[in-house]
Amino acid sequence: MKRHLILEDGTVFEGLGFGAPATTFGEIIFHTAMTGYQEIITDPIYDGQMIVFAMPVIGAAGIHAEAYESVKPAIRGMIVHDLAEVSVNRQRRMNLDRFLKQHNVPGLYQVDTRKLIRHLRETGPQKATIVDFADDHAVDQLVATVLTNKQVQNTATLKPYANPGRGRHIVVIDFGLKHGILRMLGDYDANVSVLPYTTSVDEVLTLDPDGIILSTGPGDPRSLPDSVLTLIRVLQTKAPLLGIGLGHELFALANDATLAPLSSEHHGMNHPIQEIISRQIFFAMQGQGYAVDNDSIDRKKLFVTYRDLVDGAVQGLRHREYPAFSVQFFPDAAPGPLEATAVFADFFETVEDYVEHHS
Amino acid sequence: MANKEVLDNASLQRALTRITYEIIERNKGGEDLVLVGIKTRGEFLAHRIADRLEQLEGVRIPVMAIDITNFRDDIPDHHDDLGLNQAERLNISEKNIVLIDDVLFTGRTIRAALDALIHIGRPKTIALAVLVDRGHRELPIRADFVGKNIPTAQNEKIKVFVQEIDGKDAVEIVH
Numbered sequence: 001m002k003r004h005l006i007l008e009d010g011t012v013f014e015g016l017g018f019g020a021p022a023t024t025f026g027e028i029i030f031h032t033a034m035t036g037y038q039e040i041i042t043d044p045i046y047d048g049q050m051i052v053f054a055m056p057v058i059g060a061a062g063i064h065a066e067a068y069e070s071v072k073p074a075i076r077g078m079i080v081h082d083l084a085e086v087s088v089n090r091q092r093r094m095n096l097d098r099f100l101k102q103h104n105v106p107g108l109y110q111v112d113t114r115k116l117i118r119h120l121r122e123t124g125p126q127k128a129t130i131v132d133f134a135d136d137h138a139v140d141q142l143v144a145t146v147l148t149n150k151q152v153q154n155t156a157t158l159k160p161y162a163n164p165g166r167g168r169h170i171v172v173i174d175f176g177l178k179h180g181i182l183r184m185l186g187d188y189d190a191n192v193s194v195l196p197y198t199t200s201v202d203e204v205l206t207l208d209p210d211g212i213i214l215s216t217g218p219g220d221p222r223s224l225p226d227s228v229l230t231l232i233r234v235l236q237t238k239a240p241l242l243g244i245g246l247g248h249e250l251f252a253l254a255n256d257a258t259l260a261p262l263s264s265e266h267h268g269m270n271h272p273i274q275e276i277i278s279r280q281i282f283f284a285m286q287g288q289g290y291a292v293d294n295d296s297i298d299r300k301k302l303f304v305t306y307r308d309l310v311d312g313a314v315q316g317l318r319h320r321e322y323p324a325f326s327v328q329f330f331p332d333a334a335p336g337p338l339e340a341t342a343v344f345a346d347f348f349e350t351v352e353d354y355v356e357h358h359s
Numbered sequence: 360m361a362n363k364e365v366l367d368n369a370s371l372q373r374a375l376t377r378i379t380y381e382i383i384e385r386n387k388g389g390e391d392l393v394l395v396g397i398k399t400r401g402e403f404l405a406h407r408i409a410d411r412l413e414q415l416e417g418v419r420i421p422v423m424a425i426d427i428t429n430f431r432d433d434i435p436d437h438h439d440d441l442g443l444n445q446a447e448r449l450n451i452s453e454k455n456i457v458l459i460d461d462v463l464f465t466g467r468t469i470r471a472a473l474d475a476l477i478h479i480g481r482p483k484t485i486a487l488a489v490l491v492d493r494g495h496r497e498l499p500i501r502a503d504f505v506g507k508n509i510p511t512a513q514n515e516k517i518k519v520f521v522q523e524i525d526g527k528d529a530v531e532i533v534h
Binding site: 353 | 376377383411
């Protein structure tokens with residue numbers, strides 16, 4: 001059935017509906033990853049957003065059990081050029097169309113995604129809606145819609161839970177984490193406690209963690225309460241700490257750096273990233289609308305460890321006094337190149353070293 | 360029996376990177392820092408760490424290499440010659456020294472290196488960084504920065520390979 005995508009600036013794109021036949025609102029962004037659409041649409045960092053895929057054919061891998069990044073899709077809509085209805089992946093249990101129908105997420109295909117992405121590159125992310133008819137009423141509704149800034153509250157856990165293992169005890173502060181982080185911690189047989197971001201310092205320290213992870217998450221980190229920054233300021237002095245994605249942005253804020261929205265957001269895995277200390281260049285999955293303002297970094301507290309070689313954006317930070325560091329990109333490789341998973345090896349080696357010297 | 364690789368190229372690089380970060384944590388600002396590598400492989404490791412510090416901070420930390428042969432406790436009639444000419448000999452008085460070696464075993468090499476250092480100056484502090492700590496200490500010496508702890512049997516040998524002279528970066532156990 002013919003449906004329409006309307007952007008806040010009035011631009012209308014036509015396409016055919018798939019997934020749920022619902023009307024939807026959200027912030028529209030585009031993603032350049034060639035693989036991993038299932039991980040992307042289930043990653044909580046995209047809570048409340050609509051994603052346009054630059055990859056021209058989406059759906060050929062179906063939906064399968066290993067590729068969930070949360071139990072249900074976080075996105076509000078999916079816009080693709082061509083929808084593959086036949087899946088060739090032998091692990092698939094379901095196709096994309098049926099999956100989106102089950103979760104009441106609408107999709108649009110046969111859209112001129114190249115034109116749409118060029119347009120979004122110019123305008124930046126904006127509000128959008130998928131509707132049956134692109135009439136004045138739909139435009140008025142879109143303009144009147146206020147999008148939530150409570151994405152972390154929507155996706156993060158409200159209660160603590162454990163992901164037991166026999167190795168080091170790692171506390172994960174959850175801002176809407178993706179499963180990839182737990183999967184990587186599982187590779188090290190870590191004994192994981194996932195705590196809500198509203199947790200107090202005492203609640204964390206009572207657990208006597210060997211290491212602490214600030215998880216990925218959606219939205220603008222500046223919309224979170226200051227108590228989170230206070231928590232980080234204390235925790236970074238107590239045990240090795242790794243911030244990822246939103247966790248990295250919060251780690252920067254907690255150490256007096258500031259953030260700025262990127263003029264061109266990074267959602268994909270095609271930017272070369274350099275580890276400054278070793279000059280090594282690698283690729284990793286990125287999903288960021290904000291970046292740490294390079295000039296705001298207090299060099300007495302932090303130094304830059306990774307940089308994006310396309311636009312120079314800060315991709316990693318490290319504290320000068322504590323074994324605390326952070327990466328903007330996603331080192332869990334779900335989806336994405338495996339090269340960046342060494343960040344977890346770094347973290348666990350730091351944890352081993354810390355345990356050795358402090359017990 | 361075949362050698363067993365315990366650190367490959369990537370993990371050896373990571374170990375040096377982590378040691379560098381820890382040196383930064385421990386020496387705020389990096390002022391008055393001098394890296395001292397124990398010949399042969401400790402010297403190359405010291406330069407690698409100095410390279411890494413330079414990448415991050417844009418400052419070249421001075422590196423000195425010392426030969427501790429003449430300070431060994433198992434050589435009779437040893438004399439106090441560091442094998443350094445005047446130009447190679449850095450002023451280490453009131454400096455924060457990081458002594459760097461490839462393998463920490465009995466601790467006797469480190470004792471000799473401490474002797475050698477004290478012989479040429481009075482550093483403010485001396486810390487020890489090693490790529491591998493294999494245990495079996497015979498002296499009360501411990502490392503401040505350890506790339507990897509590798510528990511070994513007394514009769515095993517640990518062999519560190521560095522690109523500069525061995526053509527590869529690796530650590531292997533030789534039976």
